[in-house]
Amino acid sequence: MNTAAVQERTNYLNESYGLKSWLLTKDHKRIAVLYFITISVFFAMGGVFASLIRTELLTPPGDLVSSETYNKLFTMHGVIMVFFFLIPSVPATMGNFFLPIMIGARDLAFPRINLLSWYLLIVGGALAIFAMVAGGVDTGWTFYTPYSTTYSNSYVIATALGIFVAGFSSILTGLNFIVTVHRMRAPGMTWFRMPLFVWANYATGVIQVLGTPVIAVTLVLVFCERVFHIGIFDPALGGDPVLFQHLFWFYSHPAVYIMVLPAMGVISELVSTFSRKPVFGYGFVAFSSMAIAVIGFLVWGHHLFVSGQSLYAGLVFSFLSYFVAIPSAIKVFNWTATLYKGSISYATPMLYAFGFIGLFTIGGLTGLFVASLGMDVHVTDTYFVIAHFHYVMVGGTIMAYLGGVHYWWPKMTGRMYPEGWAKLSALIVFIGFNLTFFPQFILGYLGMPRRYHAYPDEFQVLHVLSTAGASVLAVGYLMPAIYLFWSLRYGEVAGANPWGAPGLEWQTASPPPTHNFDKIPVVTQEAYDFSKVAGEVIEVG
Amino acid sequence: MGTRLPLFPEQASTISAEVDHLLYFLMAVSIFFTLLIFGAIFYFAIKYRRRSEQELPHSVHTGWTLEIVWSVIPFGLTMIMFGWGASIFFRESRPPDNAMQIYAVGKQWMWKLQHMEGQREINELHIPINRPVKLLMTSEDVIHSFYVPDFRTKQDVVPGRYTTTWFEATKPGKYHLFCAEYCGTNHSGMIGWVYAMEPQKYQEWLNGGAAGSLSAAGGALFEDLACNNCHKPDGNGRGPSLVGVFGSTVKLAGGGTVRADEGYIRESILNPAAKVVEGYMADMPTFQGLITEENVVQLIEYIKSLGPRPGQGQPGQAAPAIAGSIPSNR
Numbered sequence: 107m108n109t110a111a112v113q114e115r116t117n118y119l120n121e122s123y124g125l126k127s128w129l130l131t132k133d134h135k136r137i138a139v140l141y142f143i144t145i146s147v148f149f150a151m152g153g154v155f156a157s158l159i160r161t162e163l164l165t166p167p168g169d170l171v172s173s174e175t176y177n178k179l180f181t182m183h184g185v186i187m188v189f190f191f192l193i194p195s196v197p198a199t200m201g202n203f204f205l206p207i208m209i210g211a212r213d214l215a216f217p218r219i220n221l222l223s224w225y226l227l228i229v230g231g232a233l234a235i236f237a238m239v240a241g242g243v244d245t246g247w248t249f250y251t252p253y254s255t256t257y258s259n260s261y262v263i264a265t266a267l268g269i270f271v272a273g274f275s276s277i278l279t280g281l282n283f284i285v286t287v288h289r290m291r292a293p294g295m296t297w298f299r300m301p302l303f304v305w306a307n308y309a310t311g312v313i314q315v316l317g318t319p320v321i322a323v324t325l326v327l328v329f330c331e332r333v334f335h336i337g338i339f340d341p342a343l344g345g346d347p348v349l350f351q352h353l354f355w356f357y358s359h360p361a362v363y364i365m366v367l368p369a370m371g372v373i374s375e376l377v378s379t380f381s382r383k384p385v386f387g388y389g390f391v392a393f394s395s396m397a398i399a400v401i402g403f404l405v406w407g408h409h410l411f412v413s414g415q416s417l418y419a420g421l422v423f424s425f426l427s428y429f430v431a432i433p434s435a436i437k438v439f440n441w442t443a444t445l446y447k448g449s450i451s452y453a454t455p456m457l458y459a460f461g462f463i464g465l466f467t468i469g470g471l472t473g474l475f476v477a478s479l480g481m482d483v484h485v486t487d488t489y490f491v492i493a494h495f496h497y498v499m500v501g502g503t504i505m506a507y508l509g510g511v512h513y514w515w516p517k518m519t520g521r522m523y524p525e526g527w528a529k530l531s532a533l534i535v536f537i538g539f540n541l542t543f544f545p546q547f548i549l550g551y552l553g554m555p556r557r558y559h560a561y562p563d564e565f566q567v568l569h570v571l572s573t574a575g576a577s578v579l580a581v582g583y584l585m586p587a588i589y590l591f592w593s594l595r596y597g598e599v600a601g602a603n604p605w606g607a608p609g610l611e612w613q614t615a616s617p618p619p620t621h622n623f624d625k626i627p628v629v630t631q632e633a634y635d636f637s638k639v640a641g642e643v644i645e646v647g
Numbered sequence: 648m649g650t651r652l653p654l655f656p657e658q659a660s661t662i663s664a665e666v667d668h669l670l671y672f673l674m675a676v677s678i679f680f681t682l683l684i685f686g687a688i689f690y691f692a693i694k695y696r697r698r699s700e701q702e703l704p705h706s707v708h709t710g711w712t713l714e715i716v717w718s719v720i721p722f723g724l725t726m727i728m729f730g731w732g733a734s735i736f737f738r739e740s741r742p743p744d745n746a747m748q749i750y751a752v753g754k755q756w757m758w759k760l761q762h763m764e765g766q767r768e769i770n771e772l773h774i775p776i777n778r779p780v781k782l783l784m785t786s787e788d789v790i791h792s793f794y795v796p797d798f799r800t801k802q803d804v805v806p807g808r809y810t811t812t813w814f815e816a817t818k819p820g821k822y823h824l825f826c827a828e829y830c831g832t833n834h835s836g837m838i839g840w841v842y843a844m845e846p847q848k849y850q851e852w853l854n855g856g857a858a859g860s861l862s863a864a865g866g867a868l869f870e871d872l873a874c875n876n877c878h879k880p881d882g883n884g885r886g887p888s889l890v891g892v893f894g895s896t897v898k899l900a901g902g903g904t905v906r907a908d909e910g911y912i913r914e915s916i917l918n919p920a921a922k923v924v925e926g927y928m929a930d931m932p933t934f935q936g937l938i939t940e941e942n943v944v945q946l947i948e949y950i951k952s953l954g955p956r957p958g959q960g961q962p963g964q965a966a967p968a969i970a971g972s973i974p975s976n977r
């Protein structure tokens with residue numbers, strides 16, 4: 107047996123075997139693994155769509171696929187990436203796995219509901235995949251009316267239903283986290299001793315619970331109009347098409363924070379561990395998450411600056427959008443300050459954290475461009491906006507996701523990933539990312555509209571650069587898929603605390619036992635107190 | 648493969664340079680902060696790199712001062728961004744009174760444009776330079792968006808209502824017109840050109856067109872559709888007289904008033920029951936589905952041309968005033 111060292115103890119992986127023991131598990135760690143597998147599949151699907159889109163855009167005329175197909179590709183890319191990858195990404199996987207352990211709990215508050223939320227994601231995903239296989243959907247992930255309700259001849263209902271069901275998965279996860287943080291903290295784990303990852307997921311939970319029902323209702327209204335021709339959004343039926351945009355963005359703006367807040371939580375952990383210092387301005391970082399959760403609900407109208415909403419609504423939404431930028435800036439400054447006089451390691455997760463901070467900075471700063479009314483009129487619905495949100499969601503969230511996966515990989519699997527390959531792939535991801543998306547800022551300012559199957563010649567050079575970048579990026583994403591899989595069997599065996607980190611998750615075995623701790627810990631220190639662990643930094647390091 | 652690599656769009660309208668200046672400011676701030684953050688990360692990462700596995704750095708105390716400094720300074724900068732962007736937006740949202748008006752109708756997947764003088768264009772728009780042009784736009788189906796990058800202007804075109812945009816071209820040329828709001832299969836084919844011309848060239852172009860003015864076409868429709876059975880100039884019909892109604896304030900049954908702009912006239916024709924004039928029965932039939940958005944535009948222009956009500960001043964809404972070209976227009 108080649109895995110002797112790992113298998114000596116019983117842990118959550120070897121406690122029982124067989125498909126049934128996984129599909130009926132109530133263990134948050136196993137459910138997290140189920141989520142990992144599921145969303146990796148979704149990510150791969152979304153990635154294939156993206157590659158096709160980028161290949162089509164190599165040349166100005168629409169020559170690789172038809173316009174119908176192209177429109178379905180970008181719609182399915184968006185739907186899959188947003189609703190089935192980014193929204194569940196960090197919370198459902200690493201949040202599920204580590205939130206209870208980090209606060210010293212044996213599981214989430216509602217283990218069965220946790221399993222139910224995974225099944226809901228599967229059902230929602232199955233509906234969306236059914237829609238794709240049956241013929242696809244072509245409304246864009248934004249489902250603007252009356253196109254989606256009256257004019258589109260594609261599988262809008264099945265897709266909307268899929269998102270509706272997946273929404274409940276998200277609500278239940280959020281609810282579970284909120285209750286767990288309130289009720290299940292170990293003795294001594296006060297609110298201000300919680301790791302910032304927990305704060306971030308808590309704030310996210312609030313958004314999920316308050317925001318997601320709105321998109322659910324909105325999709326029901328789309329359903330009613332499309333199927334029963336009840337006039338809600340289509341002016342031909344007496345409805346108001348812009349009403350849809352208000353409802354949609356009332357959820358979807360906060361949803362961008364569902365996608366990025368947990369990622370910010372990951373970064374706080376990484377920056378602290380790999381500088382061996384508490385996060386600078388802990389309280390500010392914690393409260394900025396809560397501030398984002400609240401203010402995030404007040405800015406949706408910045409997606410409607412040219413929709414015909416009133417001039418004054420535009421002014422108010424622009425003004426408020428700047429308020430939501432400040433807490434994000436505070437986080438970036440505090441992470442950077444954490445490095446000051448630290449003991450900085452260049453392990454792979456830290457490289458991803460550096461990448462996140464840099465790219466999120468650019469993404470956030472360009473958010474300031476699009477929040478400025480006179481500027482947004484020109485760049486809205488162009489590649490500028492595409493670049494902006496890919497900088498935050500791919501440059502931000504996915505960087506943090508990969509950083510977190512590498513960081514906690516030894517804990518989750520008991521094995522180290524191969525450091526050299528991992529560093530190389532982090533570098534490739536960073537380069538590929540910038541090459542893909544930076545030219546899109548220029549394209550957007552030049553006036554290249556988004557969702558265009560064919561485009562004028564003068565945009566070609568920049569599109570070619572972007573496609574070249576996408577190929578590099580694809581390599582960067584494929585590498586971890588391979589070496590992480592490889593490491594499950596051949597990776598070096600990791601000890602309990604390979605990074606010398608103080609979090610509770612590092613005080614239990616790798617992989618953790620089913621009930622997380624042999625004895626519930628009693629917490630006596632602040633978060634990120636390295637004074638107790640530094641001496642025993644050993645093992646793999 | 649195209650070898651041109653433009654990095655900036657042309658500045659072809661009065662607003663272009665203003666938007667570009669705002670861009671330079673935003674870029675300056677962004678480059679400063681990006682360099683600051685990247686620089687700090689590199690500097691710290693090298694200076695404080697881990698030298699031994701046992702190393703335990705001293706913790707650094709968090710001060711309020713720093714936190715306040717790096718919240719307040721960025722906030723101040725963002726307020727400049729807000730104010731600057733808002734002031735440009737104010738200008739973009741308010742067409743000057745002397746703007747000449749053109750109607751635009753978006754439809755899957757083409758742009759239909761109608762000049763007051765009656766010229767109709769598809770996916771092409773001819774305009775004079777140095778003269779504000781206001782577009783009054785609607786859609787026959789889904790939402791589209793009228794976008795001319797070189798003018799830095801964009802406005803969604805929404806079915807069921809009029810939206811407006813305006814611009815003043817500053818140099819003659821041929822500029823891209825894009826649909827910027829995804830509208831279905833051939834969205835990327837919903838493109839065209841704006842031709843900005845010297846005023847006299849524009850006049851020649853106008854004269855080259857054959858069609859009669861919009862209001863004349865509207866007048867003919869008004870009879871064909873038998874509007875005139877109910878709407879008589881002296882008001883002795885089932886409906887009110889439409890003379891001078893445009894730009895006036897209409898009293899509504901059940902209280903309240905409404906300013907009779909293009910949106911109101913359009914609604915009165917397509918959805919008459921929505922707002923009923925005081926003292927009349929709601930017995931005007933709807934023309935929804937019977938006439939196109941272009942017909943509606945013609946009717947509106949006809950009603951506008953009926954001139955001010957006796958004893959009332961000029962209606963407030965700006966009307967085109969190309970010298971001598973539209974005698975019927977007030």
Ligand code: HEM
Nearest residue numbers: 362366408409431434470473474476477486487491495498
């Ligand atoms: C830091 C402050 C930020 C500000 C001020 C900001 C502002 C904006 C504005 C005004 C828009 C609308 C642009 C337009 O459609 O013309 C926008 C679009 C968008 N932003 Fe941000 N943003 C910020 C951060 C983020 C973050 C953190 C995320 C995601 C994690 C994000 C994701 C998006 C997405 C997905 C869209 C466009 C969606 C679409 O139209 O398909 N933004 N942002």
Ligand SMILES: [Cu+2]
Nearest residue numbers: 359406408409
């Ligand atoms: Cu937003």
Ligand SMILES: [Cu+2]
Nearest residue numbers: 826828830834
């Ligand atoms: Cu379009």
